[in-house]
Amino acid sequence: MPFEEDLAAAQARIEAGFDDLFAHTPGLPLHDAMRYALRGGKRLRGFLVLEGARLHGAPDALNAALAIEAVHAYSLVHDDLPAMDDDDTRRGQPTLHRKWDEATAILAGDALQTMGFELCLAPGCHPDPAVRADLAFALAKAAGAEGMVLGQALDIEAEAGGATDLEAITRLQAGKTGALISWAAEAGPRLAGADPAPMRGYAAALGLAFQIADDLLDVEGDADALGKAVGKDAAAGKATFVSLLGVDGARARASELIDTACDALSAYGKGAASLIDAARFVISRQT
Amino acid sequence: MPFEEDLAAAQARIEAGFDDLFAHTPGLPLHDAMRYALRGGKRLRGFLVLEGARLHGAPDALNAALAIEAVHAYSLVHDDLPAMDDDDTRRGQPTLHRKWDEATAILAGDALQTMGFELCLAPGCHPDPAVRADLAFALAKAAGAEGMVLGQALDIEAEAGGATDLEAITRLQAGKTGALISWAAEAGPRLAGADPAPMRGYAAALGLAFQIADDLLDVEGDADALGKAVGKDAAAGKATFVSLLGVDGARARASELIDTACDALSAYGKGAASLIDAARFVISRQT
Numbered sequence: 143m144p145f146e147e148d149l150a151a152a153q154a155r156i157e158a159g160f161d162d163l164f165a166h167t168p169g170l171p172l173h174d175a176m177r178y179a180l181r182g183g184k185r186l187r188g189f190l191v192l193e194g195a196r197l198h199g200a201p202d203a204l205n206a207a208l209a210i211e212a213v214h215a216y217s218l219v220h221d222d223l224p225a226m227d228d229d230d231t232r233r234g235q236p237t238l239h240r241k242w243d244e245a246t247a248i249l250a251g252d253a254l255q256t257m258g259f260e261l262c263l264a265p266g267c268h269p270d271p272a273v274r275a276d277l278a279f280a281l282a283k284a285a286g287a288e289g290m291v292l293g294q295a296l297d298i299e300a301e302a303g304g305a306t307d308l309e310a311i312t313r314l315q316a317g318k319t320g321a322l323i324s325w326a327a328e329a330g331p332r333l334a335g336a337d338p339a340p341m342r343g344y345a346a347a348l349g350l351a352f353q354i355a356d357d358l359l360d361v362e363g364d365a366d367a368l369g370k371a372v373g374k375d376a377a378a379g380k381a382t383f384v385s386l387l388g389v390d391g392a393r394a395r396a397s398e399l400i401d402t403a404c405d406a407l408s409a410y411g412k413g414a415a416s417l418i419d420a421a422r423f424v425i426s427r428q429t
Numbered sequence: 430m431p432f433e434e435d436l437a438a439a440q441a442r443i444e445a446g447f448d449d450l451f452a453h454t455p456g457l458p459l460h461d462a463m464r465y466a467l468r469g470g471k472r473l474r475g476f477l478v479l480e481g482a483r484l485h486g487a488p489d490a491l492n493a494a495l496a497i498e499a500v501h502a503y504s505l506v507h508d509d510l511p512a513m514d515d516d517d518t519r520r521g522q523p524t525l526h527r528k529w530d531e532a533t534a535i536l537a538g539d540a541l542q543t544m545g546f547e548l549c550l551a552p553g554c555h556p557d558p559a560v561r562a563d564l565a566f567a568l569a570k571a572a573g574a575e576g577m578v579l580g581q582a583l584d585i586e587a588e589a590g591g592a593t594d595l596e597a598i599t600r601l602q603a604g605k606t607g608a609l610i611s612w613a614a615e616a617g618p619r620l621a622g623a624d625p626a627p628m629r630g631y632a633a634a635l636g637l638a639f640q641i642a643d644d645l646l647d648v649e650g651d652a653d654a655l656g657k658a659v660g661k662d663a664a665a666g667k668a669t670f671v672s673l674l675g676v677d678g679a680r681a682r683a684s685e686l687i688d689t690a691c692d693a694l695s696a697y698g699k700g701a702a703s704l705i706d707a708a709r710f711v712i713s714r715q716t
Contacts, residue, residue, distance in 0.1 A: 172574060172582035193613035244512030244586055248535065249578050252507060253540065256573030259546045263566035271559035278565060280552035281545060286543030287459060291536050298532055388482030 145419030152207070153190040159208045170286055175242050175250040178256070179215045182233045184427075186352075187214055187326040189420065194330020194341055197413055205267035206329045209258045212355050213285055214322055216254035219247055227374075234369030255285070284321040293317025306381045306412060312350065319356070321348035343406030348421050351399040354392050354414040355425045361389065396425045404422065432706030439494070440478040447494045462529050462537040463544070466502045469520045471714075473639075474501055474613040476707065481617025481628055482698055491614045492554035493564060496545045500572055501609055503541035506534055508581065514661075521656030542572070554618055564619050571608040580604025593668045599637065602670075606643070607636035630693035635708050638686040641679050642712045644669040648676065683712045 160180050167173035188207035195203035220228040222237040223244060229237050239247035261267060262278040283289055296314040301305075327345035329336040360375050361384050361404045375382045384392045407414040447467050451675040454460035474492035482490035487639050509516040511530060516524050526534035548554060549565040570576055583601040587593075614632035618625040647662045662669045671679045690708045693699040 167574070168579075170579075170582050170586070172578065175576060182715075216539075220535055223535060225535060246582075248507055248510060248512060249581055249585075252503075252539075253574035253578040255539065255542055256569050256578065257491075259565065260569035260573060262710075263562055263569060265586040271562040275550055275558040275565070278546065278562070282543050282547035282550060286547060287454070287463060287540035291459065291540040291543065294536055295533075297458050299457070 145416045145423060148193060148416045149185070149189050149420070149423075153185045155192065155204060156185050156188045156211060158205055158323045159204050163208070165303065171242055171246055172249055172253065175238055175246050176254055177198040177239050178241065179219050179250055180211065180252040181235075183211070183215070185211060185324060186420070187211060190323065190345070190417075193416055193420070194327055195333050196330070197410060197417070198330045198334035198336040199336035200330050200336075201268065202370075203330060203333050205261045205264060206333060209261035209267075209281065210322060210326045210329070212254045212261060212322070213258035213281065216258070216385045217285075217290060217294075219254065221237035226294075226298075229371065231369060231371065237387065242323075248340045254367045257310075258285070267308060273333060273335070277329060280328070281325055284325040289317055289321035291317075293321065294317070294419070301378055301380055308383075308386050311381055311383060311386065316346075316352060317355040319353045320346065323349040340406050340409060341412060344403045344421070345401040347403035347406065348424060351403065351421070352424050353382045354399070355427060357384045358389065358392055358396070359427075360384075393425075400425055430506075432703045432710060435480060435703045436472070436476050436707070436710075439479045442471045442479065442491060443472050443475045443494055443498060446491050447498075450495070456695075458529055458533055459536055459540065463541055465504050466525050466537055466541060467498065467524055468522075470498070470502070472498060472712070473707070474498060474609060476709070477610065477613035477632070477704075478616045479497050480703055480707070482620050483617070484697060484704070485617045485623040487617050487640055488555065490555035490617060490620050492548045492551060493620060495640035496548035496554075496568065496610050496611060497616070498615045499541045500545035500568065500577075503538045503545070503579075503607075504543060504572075504577060506538035506541065510534060510609060511559070512571035513581075518656060521653075540611065545572070560620060560622070564616060567615070567619070568612055571612040574603050578604075580608065588665055588667055594716075597670055597675050598670060600675065602637060603633075604638040606640045607633065610639065627696060631690045631704065631708070634686040634693065638683045638690065639711050641670045641683040641686070642714065644671045644677065645679055645683070646714075647671075665683040680712075682692035687712055 160177065164177045166171065170351045187210045191203050191207040192209055218232060219238050222232055223239055223284050231237060232239050238250060258281060259278055262281055263274050266272050267277070280373040285291065293316070295312050298313060300310070313388055324342060324345040327348070329342040331341055359373065360373065360382070378387070378389055383395065387395055403416045407417055447464065451460065474497040478490050478494040478497055505519060506525050508514050509519055510526055517527050518524060525537060534546060545568065546565055549568055550561050554561050554564070573580065580601050580603070584605055587601060611632040614628040614635070615625040618628055643647045644662065647660065647669070670682065674682055687708045691705045694704055
């Protein structure tokens, strides 16, 4: 399966990229904590950037891949805080505020968000500053109070009994998970000066399928394999795709969405094989 | 004094700018909290942007002024959190986590940082995307783990008995307060395509004087007039410019720095009168 090799290659490039970035920091707890937050993970968003760039013949896209992984890592660090989801483990290790403390977790998350923008805007991201500005502007739209943070805020409202129907949950997800996945998928065409519409269609369906798979894993997954707690949504009485559609209904919906995602890439032919495999992976994953 | 009129005009423009930006939000607690965090304040950073732009003949600089005020507001919201400084009041009102809750304060701060980048990168900031990219890249350098957040992290180390000499406190301040003030002062020349060196010299001295004045206010200030608690540094046994230099020594050093700041602007002649008055205001202020 080409996807598994391509994902492993993306993971290795991203790991090495972060190693380079952190090779010469002052070594304060802040910097150690940032590097810790950036370790591991599936790197699905970074993979989407690199693979989207390859598909469109964009020049080197490593900075953009590192940028989206930094913003994703920031969101997880803040999401895990006691005042938010209050999680003790992440990727099989103590969460950042458990390993250091809350103040370090707040600051490290803050600095990881900044780092995402810095990576997009650094000359090494793309030779044309107009492309860098465009990419970073899109990142701000995806990450902020109209995108990811809006989704997080809606999620908090949902836990307090707010969002309870499919439309509300879909809107919540479009922000919370969808916005960064869409940015990642569109980064390649943006870097190449190509039309981002096919990748946008792919990402919209993929992001939603990804969240449904996450909801399914929270019901059916194995905490050891996942490296984080499960059963949290049901315990919190939270409306999810699974509580609204049932396990079979949610699985069927995710499967339809993956078909939609793959159809969006039909014009690319065999060049998109790895992205199509990635979409199938998203709903079959166990972690 | 032209400065007072210019500052009032800058405050009014910035207030109106934020009113426009928040006129059409969905009105979630997140958005109300963001607007709350952006209220009031001296707007010194925004004033520096607008005045620096005027001095260099830059086109409209409102977006850049709003951007730095948004990033400054984010830093205050996160700094006030229980895990950080644990402050109950700010600008005479309850801090954001006291008025809403910690989760909303974390998210609102996160979104305010994002908003700062979005404002810099929006087409309305400057017609040339290369200028926008340059400005936002400089903001990332000023705000992140090499700038403001580094200063915050050093401040936490200092409270734990880390930084205790003048060199360490100066380095801490250069990040914590200095980096955003420098960005604000340099934004005008950047927007105008002019040499930022004079404004950089002005801002480096001004930022340090500003922090010394803050340390003096923590010793001598009036909590009611300041709208926040005083005497916190001494209570925490924290090394400050005042604990290291004494009250008179700190005041003398601030005064020298203001002379240095003003000298840096000598080439501008009378055009820089308002910035020179601003520097004098910084060390005479009571709030």
